[in-house]
Amino acid sequence: MAVKQRRAREREARRAAILDAGERVLEDVGYRSLRMEQVAVAAELSKGTLYLYFEGKDALCAGIAERRMRENFPALQAAAADAPDGLTAMARMSRRFFLHVTETPHVLRVALDWFQAPRLDDGTEDFRRYRAMVTEVLELIGATLRRGQTDGSIRAEIDPFTKAIHAWSSSLGVNLFILNAATVxxxxxxxxxxxxxxxxxxxxxxxxxxxxxxxxxxxLHASRVAEPLRKVSGER
Amino acid sequence: MAVKQRRAREREARRAAILDAGERVLEDVGYRSLRMEQVAVAAELSKGTLYLYFEGKDALCAGIAERRMRENFPALQAAAADAPDGLTAMARMSRRFFLHVTETPHVLRVALDWFQAPRLDDGTEDFRRYRAMVTEVLELIGATLRRGQTDGSIRAEIDPFTKAIHAWSSSLGVNLFILNAATVxxxxxxxxxxxxxxxxxxxxxxxxxxxxxxxxxxxLHASRVAEPLRKVSGER
Structure with missing residues (x-):
């Protein structure tokens, strides 16, 4: 049993090291020109060993995205849980998400790049786990919106799914401007x-x-008091 | 005089051909890995001749962006001019902008890529002209918002400049999702x-x-009647 456990730990540690290396290479060269060889070199592995962990670019990107979302998810849940009503919960989650983005600005670059992939290999286990994580985040936003519809703070006519997609997508563009303030x-x-x-x-x-x-x-005011925004300077 | 005029025409035609080639290469390889040599090859020019027209990557990108914005500007102006009030004018301009994006989807990719440049060479004449064009678009949005504040359709508390930047940036993210609907x-x-x-x-x-x-x-309804949206399919 001890041997099995050690092997599982080692496998997890190596997987994490590959995700770290992949994230660095992606930030550096972008999704389009990324080759798995570059990731193998950065992770100090043979290409064969790398492929034992990730079947290709989209599996690797899915792993990176899934890990980031999983790390940030408890803070989003907590922001929603603390709020007195659904609308204030949405405000607090938005501020919390914005904090995540400003803490790890390179993640936005990687995400925008991957979003423009002409098609994705969605047949891997890594992609399935990523899709499950995306669904979990959208479900949290949807549940928060329905909570607001029940407590009377959010309009009944809103479609929670469409609004969740709208909040996600519009925030990407706004964050692009904020994180590139100097060139704006x-x-x-x-x-x-x-x-x-x-x-x-x-x-x-x-x-x-x-x-x-x-x-x-x-x-807006209630969320501002609860969660002061970190300053993002126009200077870099 | 005829010789001078012919030379000016030829210079304009060559400039346009370089912008076409640059836009294709940018779409293909992205801003980060773009080298001016690739543009020279695509435009069938020597690198020396290319530099007589554009001093570098940012001058070229500025030229491409400025041309696109100049082409689309009259339609934006017309959309605003036709509207009965400032708020409806904003709705019609938004639909018109969205149509431009769906007609030339690759422009969004090029724009998002250029937006993430770590710093820009803004000292060229091309960049100065681009900045003047950006200012003209922001001024049109600002004037339309002030028109709405005067005719009573738009809230007096709004800061027209901040709202113009917000409309621009949030639309980028939304359009990213719409143009990549299949992978969303x-x-x-x-x-x-x-x-x-x-x-x-x-x-x-x-x-x-x-x-x-x-x-x-x-x-929202008034703008919908005036300007039906072109369908963008999730299938590609």
Whole structure:
């Protein structure tokens, strides 16, 4: 039994080391030009050994994405659980997600790159686990929206699934601007206050869900007190 | 004079051919790994001749972006001009912008890639012209928002500049999902109706600007009649 357990631990440790190496290589060269050889070199493994762990690029990307989402998930759950109503829970989860993004800015680059893959190999076990994790996050958002519909803070007409996809996708673009604030300033030729953009975005999301504009404003303020935003400077 | 005019025409034609070639190469290899040599080969020019037209990658990208924005600008202006009030003008401009994106999907890929450049060479004449064009688009959005504030359709508390940046950035993420609908479906493991996401996004933007939720709904419907959305299929 002890031997089996040691082997399982070693396998987990090597898998984690490959995901670390893969994330670094992806950040560096991007999804399109990534070759598995580069990951093998970065992880100090033979290509054959690498393929014992990941069947290809999409399995590797799925593993990286799944691990990040799993790490962040308890904080999202906690942000929702602490809130007095569904609308405030959505506000707190949005701030929490934004904190994750600012703490690991390279993850957005990797994600945007992978999102533009022309097609995905979704037949692997790693991809299946990733899809299950995506579903879990969407379910949490959906459940939070339904909670708000039940407690009367969120409009009954909202389709929780469509709104979850909208919150996810619109936030990607906003975060792209915030994490690249310095070059946004070069493009617009004037100062760009990233906090103002995030607050505008969150208020917009809340107004699109709330039963009344006043409820959206209350939830915005309630989430601000509970979770002060880390400053993201335009300078890098 | 005739010789001068012919030379100016030839220079313009060659510049356009380089922008075409640059856009193709960028779509293919991405901003990070793009080398000017590849553009010279694609445009059938020597590298020396290419540099007579564009001083570097950022000048070339600026030229490509500026041309696309200039082409689309009159349609945006017309969409705003036709509308009965500022809020409906914002709705019509959003639909018009979305049509541009779906007509030239590769432009989003090129744009997202360039947005993640760690820093930009903004000292060239091409970049100055690009920044002037960005400013012109932001000014049009800002003027449309102020028009709505004057005619009473848009909330007085909105900061037109922040809202313009918000509309721009959040739409990028939404369009990323819509243009990659097939792989979004693989990730979420269920059908994904791109039209529903776009309508959700537009309603969200309008609710964040409108004096009342009812005004947002009216503007959403008014813009829908004026400009039916082209279908974007999840299948590719």
């Amino acid at each position: 300033e070069q493009r617009i030729g004037r100062p760009f206050v990233t906090e103002a953009l995030f607050e505008e975005h969150l208020e917009s999301l809340l107004r699109s869900m709330a039963v009344t504009p006043a409820a959206a404003t209350r939830a | 479906e693989q990730r979420i493991g269920r059908p994904f109706v791109t039209e529903a996401l776009f309508e959700e996004h537009l309603e969200s933007l309008l609710r964040s600007m409108a004096v009342t939720p009812a005004a947002a709904t009216r503007a």
